[in-house]
Amino acid sequence: MVEVKRKKNTFNDIVNKIGFPTIFIGGFWILLLIAGGALGISVITLLSDTIKRAGMNGILVLAMVPSIQSGTGPNFALPVGIVCGLFALVCSIEFGFTGWAWLFVAIAFAIPLAAFVGYLYGRLLNAVKGSEMTIATYTGFSIVAAMCLAWLMIPFKSPNMGWFIGKGLRETIQLDAIGGAQILSNFLRFSLFAEEGLIAVNSDTGIIIPTGMLLLFLICCVIVWLYFRSKSGIAISAGGINPKFAQSSGINIDRCRIKANVLSTILAAIGIIVYSQGYGYAQLYSAPLMMAFAAVAAVLIGGASAQRAKVSHVIIGVLIYQGLFTTALPVANQMFEGTDLSEILRMIIQNGIILYALTKVKGGDN
Amino acid sequence: MSDNLLRLINVSKEYSGNKVLKDINLELKKGQIHALIGENGAGKSTLMNILFGMSVIHTTGGFEGSIEIEGKTAEIKSPHDAMDYGIGMVHQEFMLIPGFTIMENIKLNREITKPNIVSRIFGKRLETLDIKRMNEDTRKALDVLDMSIEEYVQVAGLPVGHMQFIEIAREIDKTGLKILVFDEPTAVLAETEAANLLKAIKKLAGQGIGILFISHRLDEVVEVADVVTVLRDGELVATKNIKDTNKYEIAQLMVGRSITIDREEGRNRNIVDETILEIKDLHVAMPGERVKGVDIKVKKGEIVGIGGLAGQGKLGIANGIMGIFPAQGEVIFKGKKLPLNDPKSVIKSGIAFVSEDRRGVGLLLDESIEANIAFTAMQINDDFLKNFGPIKLKDSAKIRDHANKMIKDLDIRCTSSLQRVGSLSGGNQQKVCIARALTLNPELLLVSEPTRGIDIGAKKLVLDLLKQLNNEGMTIIMTSSELAELRSICDRILIICEGKVEGELPPDAPDAEFGLMMSGSANGRSEGREA
Numbered sequence: 001m002v003e004v005k006r007k008k009n010t011f012n013d014i015v016n017k018i019g020f021p022t023i024f025i026g027g028f029w030i031l032l033l034i035a036g037g038a039l040g041i042s043v044i045t046l047l048s049d050t051i052k053r054a055g056m057n058g059i060l061v062l063a064m065v066p067s068i069q070s071g072t073g074p075n076f077a078l079p080v081g082i083v084c085g086l087f088a089l090v091c092s093i094e095f096g097f098t099g100w101a102w103l104f105v106a107i108a109f110a111i112p113l114a115a116f117v118g119y120l121y122g123r124l125l126n127a128v129k130g131s132e133m134t135i136a137t138y139t140g141f142s143i144v145a146a147m148c149l150a151w152l153m154i155p156f157k158s159p160n161m162g163w164f165i166g167k168g169l170r171e172t173i174q175l176d177a178i179g180g181a182q183i184l185s186n187f188l189r190f191s192l193f194a195e196e197g198l199i200a201v202n203s204d205t206g207i208i209i210p211t212g213m214l215l216l217f218l219i220c221c222v223i224v225w226l227y228f229r230s231k232s233g234i235a236i237s238a239g240g241i242n243p244k245f246a247q248s249s250g251i252n253i254d255r256c257r258i259k260a261n262v263l264s265t266i267l268a269a270i271g272i273i274v275y276s277q278g279y280g281y282a283q284l285y286s287a288p289l290m291m292a293f294a295a296v297a298a299v300l301i302g303g304a305s306a307q308r309a310k311v312s313h314v315i316i317g318v319l320i321y322q323g324l325f326t327t328a329l330p331v332a333n334q335m336f337e338g339t340d341l342s343e344i345l346r347m348i349i350q351n352g353i354i355l356y357a358l359t360k361v362k363g364g365d366n
Numbered sequence: 367m368s369d370n371l372l373r374l375i376n377v378s379k380e381y382s383g384n385k386v387l388k389d390i391n392l393e394l395k396k397g398q399i400h401a402l403i404g405e406n407g408a409g410k411s412t413l414m415n416i417l418f419g420m421s422v423i424h425t426t427g428g429f430e431g432s433i434e435i436e437g438k439t440a441e442i443k444s445p446h447d448a449m450d451y452g453i454g455m456v457h458q459e460f461m462l463i464p465g466f467t468i469m470e471n472i473k474l475n476r477e478i479t480k481p482n483i484v485s486r487i488f489g490k491r492l493e494t495l496d497i498k499r500m501n502e503d504t505r506k507a508l509d510v511l512d513m514s515i516e517e518y519v520q521v522a523g524l525p526v527g528h529m530q531f532i533e534i535a536r537e538i539d540k541t542g543l544k545i546l547v548f549d550e551p552t553a554v555l556a557e558t559e560a561a562n563l564l565k566a567i568k569k570l571a572g573q574g575i576g577i578l579f580i581s582h583r584l585d586e587v588v589e590v591a592d593v594v595t596v597l598r599d600g601e602l603v604a605t606k607n608i609k610d611t612n613k614y615e616i617a618q619l620m621v622g623r624s625i626t627i628d629r630e631e632g633r634n635r636n637i638v639d640e641t642i643l644e645i646k647d648l649h650v651a652m653p654g655e656r657v658k659g660v661d662i663k664v665k666k667g668e669i670v671g672i673g674g675l676a677g678q679g680k681l682g683i684a685n686g687i688m689g690i691f692p693a694q695g696e697v698i699f700k701g702k703k704l705p706l707n708d709p710k711s712v713i714k715s716g717i718a719f720v721s722e723d724r725r726g727v728g729l730l731l732d733e734s735i736e737a738n739i740a741f742t743a744m745q746i747n748d749d750f751l752k753n754f755g756p757i758k759l760k761d762s763a764k765i766r767d768h769a770n771k772m773i774k775d776l777d778i779r780c781t782s783s784l785q786r787v788g789s790l791s792g793g794n795q796q797k798v799c800i801a802r803a804l805t806l807n808p809e810l811l812l813v814s815e816p817t818r819g820i821d822i823g824a825k826k827l828v829l830d831l832l833k834q835l836n837n838e839g840m841t842i843i844m845t846s847s848e849l850a851e852l853r854s855i856c857d858r859i860l861i862i863c864e865g866k867v868e869g870e871l872p873p874d875a876p877d878a879e880f881g882l883m884m885s886g887s888a889n890g891r892s893e894g895r896e897a
Contacts, residue, residue, distance in 0.1 A: 226759065248728075
């Protein structure tokens with residue numbers, strides 16, 4: 001009897017440690033994978049897509065860590081960083097760079113631009129303490145709308161980006177025209193369980209590992225992890241957990257919050273460049289509008305709360321979240337033919353998770 | 367019998383095994399003004415909460431004993447019951463709506479209405495307000511208080527004195543008011559306003575209302591009350607007719623403790639005749655603990671105590687020096703002017719602070735002991751860091767060594783330096799706070815309420831630790847609500863009252879001197895005695 005009870009406790013402990021939503025959503029993903037296998041969908045393809053999408057979205061999700069740690073909550077203003085990245089990306093095309101040069105110039109230009117914009121955004125957040133999340137959401141929406149105008153009016157001449165008739169940039173810019181599509185993903189790419197063998201290079205079957213993209217994601221993860229072990233990062237975390245404590249230790253909390261949001265915005269800018277090359281297209285105009293929500297949901301599924309987030313939450317979260325949706329789409333299509341339930345399911349889970357996490361936020365910094 | 371309004375019979379209350387009230391017996395007659403006096407934590411508010419049936423009492427297991435109103439046992443289960451029994455209360459902070467007129471404030475939720483067509487169909491809630499009758503009622507209530515102000519004036523912008531009277535008028539206006547409780551009514555009033563209020567209280571008593579008057583201003587109590595009851599540590603110390611006693615005796619009863627003060631003398635003191643800290647005209651805007659201009663000089667090697675009742679501003683001083691709350695004035699440390707409102711430079715100059723709000727300000731509860739201890743020193747002095755080019759990463763090994771040394775030196779009881787601070791006992795948490803301050807190697811240590819919320823054994827350890835630090839040459843300013851502990855280790859004690867230094871006493875001064883100073887009537891006493 002006692003033995004049974006103890007076992008139950010440890011089970012509860014594990015649930016508490018990982019977090020109920022993480023286990024629930026993770027379990028649901030595995031269930032879908034099994035169902036997919038039973039319905040005759042290739043599980044290998046599903047896993048392959050999951051890894052690809054996780055790699056594409058990883059850095060965007062990572063951008064949540066600094067802002068959550070600094071106490072400004074999940075960065076709902078992710079589009080701010082995203083448009084910086086997109087702007088750097090189109091500039092790099094306009095200046096005629098192709099291939100690797102295009103990628104490096106885009107990232108190199110995106111970083112200072114995002115740092116500057118992130119600084120202004122941090123100033124804004126310091127002016128609206130207490131309602132950061134709402135302000136962030138609307139900042140994100142507003143900047144996307146403002147950039148819609150900018151994309152139309154930018155006097156760029158590159159034929160790779162313009163409308164065929166009239167002025168302005170296209171909604172979707174194909175990156176293979178400049179040799180940028182999957183350039184990072186294909187770096188050192190290999191396949192697991194391919195038809196050619198267990199590990200095969202240059203194969204399009206099996207579980208494709210986009211090594212370059214995953215490497216960059218992991219490097220960014222290590223940088224963020226290290227940063228939060230540095231003097232400056234520890235100050236940011238302390239300011240996020242207990243502003244009064246940090247203040248009494250002589251920390252300028254406002255400056256910490258700005259630093260964190262600069263970092264978050266830079267990560268978002270790099271993130272969208274990596275995303276675009278993986279996807280093969282750069283999407284302008286209203287495409288970034290809802291990207292913050294997927295990233296917020298992913299980090300929360302990974303076990304973060306609106307006040308605490310770790311790099312491990314990002315890795316777990318992005319895998320489970322992207323896994324769920326790459327799997328749900330074909331499985332749902334197979335089960336309910338002719339409907340688009342998967343998209344509805346996606347919206348329910350994505351927004352449900354955000355809602356769940358926000359109800360756990362303890363009021364303000366009192 | 368008939369003029370016995372209220373009787374509390376053997377009222378006791380426990381909060382989770384902790385007795386906060388012990389067998390309180392109290393009687394209030396018609397037209398009597400009964401003063402209730404005691405230090406903070408003496409049990410005054412608990413007693414009032416019981417009288418008003420506040421939910422804190424009933425959710426923590428109710429109370430023992432009984433309450434009789436006009437000779438009949440009363441069951442007061444909620445504030446609403448209390449109102450039905452004719453008990454009213456005038457609050458310390460005003461509960462008025464600024465945008466409403468005086469009449470609207472007084473009549474809020476007790477409006478007089480008359481039926482109209484809509485209300486006949488949809489019910490009483492939609493009846494028309496009878497403004498005329500409400501104005502008449504309000505006028506009557508204001509007239510009782512000799513207030514000539516018009517009832518249709520908006521509350522916003524009125525002087526505080528008026529607001530206090532409007533609160534009282536609201537209570538008077540309630541039909542069947544028998545008992546009126548004043549909770550430190552004069553705390554926020556200017557002198558003339560306070561005098562008016564006391565006059566009004568006497569007038570109300572003259573109309574047969576029984577008045578319970580909570581205050582710690584002894585002058586007022588002696589002036590206005592008929593009977594005084596002194597509470598101390600949850601016990602009723604004495605109930606006396608005001609005619610048979612005097613301020614001096616009341617003050618002694620209020621402070622005097624059965625606990626003996628163990629003060630070892632003759633330790634090797636090394637007070638140097640060198641002023642280490644000088645405070646000139648310091649004002650601090652700390653909510654609830656406002657400091658309104660203090661001048662203090664501290665000598666090197668001293669332990670200076672700062673005492674006084676809660677809300678008088680004693681806690682504001684240390685918080686103001688550290689720059690945690692906005693401060694004005696001049697603070698000179700080691701001959702150099704300290705920048706105010708800049709915690710970083712203050713810590714850098716060699717002052718460390720242990721906050722009175724241990725869980726809120728003093729600790730990161732979810733972090734480990736070592737993270738807490740090292741944090742400030744890492745941020746301010748760049749200790750415990752390894753440099754990798756421009757990047758400074760924390761040096762975990764160094765932090766661990768230092769934390770383990772502190773755990774040993776201060777005898778912090780824990781499983782390891784990685785234990786969460788939130789899971790430690792209060793006394794050990796306090797030691798972690800002190801360890802964090804000591805890690806900065808300060809010359810001057812400001813400690814606020816070092817023994818709040820920790821058990822007796824741990825209290826002694828913390829106080830011994832402070833003494834030991836002082837013997838090693840550290841200057842200490844200790845702020846505490848517990849007079850006994852100030853008297854046990856301090857060289858001299860400053861009493862703060864109404865945001866100013868009321869006076870300075872040696873630790874072995876008689877109880878009554880402390881009591882009078884804390885209630886702000888030290889000067890009045892000497893005059894009174896001579897007369």
